[in-house]
Amino acid sequence: MTDVSNDSVLIEPAADASTRPLPNGHRMEEFEITGVLGVGGFGIVYRALDHTLARVVAIKEYMPAMLAMRRGDLSIALRGERFAATFRSGQAGFINEARLLAKFDHPGLIKVLRFWEAHGTAYMATPYYEGLTLKQRLAGGRALSEADIMRMLAALLGALETLHRTQCFHRDIALDNILIQPDGSPVLLDFGSARKLIGDLVDDSSIMLKPGYSPIEQYTDDPAFPQGPWTDIYALGAVIHILVSGQLPPAAVVRSISDNYQPLEGSTQRYSATLLRAADAALRQRIEDRPQSVGAFAALLGLTSATPGHYSAADHSAPAANEAALPASPVPAQGWPRDALVRSASPTPAPQAPSGERVAPASKARWWLLGGSALAAAAVASLWLVNGGPAPAPVGAPPPPSIAAAPPEEPPAMPAAPLAAPLAATGPAPVAPVPVENSGALPAPAQPPAQPPAQQSAADAEAEAPAPAPVDAEPAPTPKPVLKPVQVALRISPWGEVYVNGKKRGVSPPMKSLQLIPGDYRIEVRNGSLTAHRVQLRVTADAAVPDVVHAFTSGQP
8 A cells, every 4th residue: 555654755744734625637547536526534535537438437536635735746745744554544444445446336326436546645446426315305305115225225125235244334324325316216325434433543533423313332342242233234224214203213312311312113104014114113212122134124114125235116105194294293303424425416517616615505405515524513412422622642652643733624505406426435344455556456355344343342351451461482382271250340420431541432421341461551532522421441350340330521621
């Protein structure tokens, strides 16, 4: 892989604050940029002409605005040396998600044609998809009939089953990640692995999670809450919920404290009990209560499958006229994801043109087109998820990368209309980066996905263990004893974000305990702007370990 320190030159932010796109007419081998389709916090999507095959394609450029900017020679410059490791990690995830998607050939998944590195960053090319995202369609007040919803679910479940067979999970299903093409067939878009990697490194849960869509297991790395097919099924249940009711379900972290979820079944006569009951099952808070596989969820919906990865819906009519406009309650503004791409009706002119105007025909449109980072922060704040500031660095370790010094400016929204879909990314945790040629054909299939969450948690516990003291060399060393993790109970109210040696481990509740091998630890529990609770903890294998207990009160500063 290209070394960022060689290709991405460090410059001061004051020297050039531009994140402008590549100009029209710019050539990258056989591809010629002909327009800009979307600009987001983590990338830019272009319309391009493939001169070799005489076809129109979409090209996505890895361009995290919070970390980098474009220089006059069109190369990418980091906003500061402290962002180098984070930029490299996100770029590795971007390339590896392209490798993964290149393995699949399913009509419901983005097809990666090629990927390469240039200008100090990475690119991938896909077919040019036209259509509207579900988010854009609902923002225009157009509801889907039950027949349309069932056909869409059949196609999406086929795509997810294709992923899940290889232990890959999307983990980011939402209205703005489902494209409806002119013929009605859906395509599952962004997996957001680069965004997830950057979110992990800067410790910003608002980058990674979407309240309402994200189930409880995505808020914690506790092995008692593993991620799997049921994680994507929950998010798909949230999509059904908003299509049916016009509202997202309550955030899972709020439901873990007081579950105020109102079942869809019996709430409306416009949709069948089968659809509503299946959505309720998908949105159950407890993992074991949800359908455990795509096939199980498809059975609840009454879908049939003749071949793996392909489902079909029986022809049926809704119990009432559900072609009408959406329910009176507006679609809630959960905001674009941080790497979501603002779509345009047609390729925009060269980037020298003035900024596009924000579309605001009505309050609903403005509601949907608010900046992604601001909305994510507002949604998280409303759900008691606001962090009190950047996570402190582990004791005796260098501080993690931070983006606080250079927050990105959200680009102006563009009008919603037929578009080329932004490129998708990987579902599983990205694998180690593999070098790629700048102008070669697609490489070998992706490496196997990351280990399951339960195994990852054990690895985390091992990684967080204090380094053993050096010992004198012996002529015949004996095997070191295996240190078994010790359970440390958590009793936090009403909730708190738990950090171990500066690394976030999850939210308690739902997380009820930590698994730590013997050693000394610094435990910190945060709850928004309230005073953090800190405790030094010594874990031993032969002595009881005290619980971590704290109650946050609103009277605290």
